Amino acid sequence: MSKLAYQYVVLRCVPRVDREEFVNVGVVLYCHATDFLRAAWHVDRDRLRALDPRLDLDQVCEALEFIEGVCAGDQRGGAAAERPLSQRFGFVKAPRSTVIQPGPVHGGVTTDPERQLEHLLEQLVS
Structure with a gap:
C-alpha cells in the first residue's frame, strides 16, 4: 500500500x-489524494464545565456538528459545505x-485516512 499525505487540525473548545x-474536542483530517475530508469529535462535558x-455545552455540540457538516458537504454546513473540498478545509x-x-x-502520512482520523481522535481528544 502506498502512503498518502494528509493534513489535520485539532479543534479546541475555548x-x-x-x-x-x-x-481538545475534535479533529479534522484532509487527504487530497483520496478526496477525504472528515471531522470526528467528542465533548467531555465534565472537563468543559x-x-x-456557564458554558452552553449544547451550543458547543451544535458548532461541532456544523463543522462536521462542512466537511461532509451536507446541509448542516450551510453555504460553506457547497465549496470544493480544499476550500472547505x-x-x-x-x-x-x-x-x-x-x-x-499538522501533517503526516497514512495508508488509511479514516483509520488515521480515529487514531488522532483517540490520542488527542479522548
Missing part, C-alpha cells in the same frame, strides 16, 4: 478566550475568536 484555557460552568482551519477554534495545521 470557553473563556481571556483565560486562554482550552480542551470545570473550565466554565481552508474554512475549517481558519483561526476564529469563537468558542471552537482550530489549532495549528
Whole structure:
C-alpha cells in the first residue's frame, strides 16, 4: 500500500478566550489524494464545565456538528459545505475568536485516512 499525505487540525473548545484555557474536542483530517475530508469529535462535558460552568455545552455540540457538516458537504454546513473540498478545509482551519477554534495545521502520512482520523481522535481528544 502506498502512503498518502494528509493534513489535520485539532479543534479546541475555548470557553473563556481571556483565560486562554482550552480542551481538545475534535479533529479534522484532509487527504487530497483520496478526496477525504472528515471531522470526528467528542465533548467531555465534565472537563468543559470545570473550565466554565456557564458554558452552553449544547451550543458547543451544535458548532461541532456544523463543522462536521462542512466537511461532509451536507446541509448542516450551510453555504460553506457547497465549496470544493480544499476550500472547505481552508474554512475549517481558519483561526476564529469563537468558542471552537482550530489549532495549528499538522501533517503526516497514512495508508488509511479514516483509520488515521480515529487514531488522532483517540490520542488527542479522548
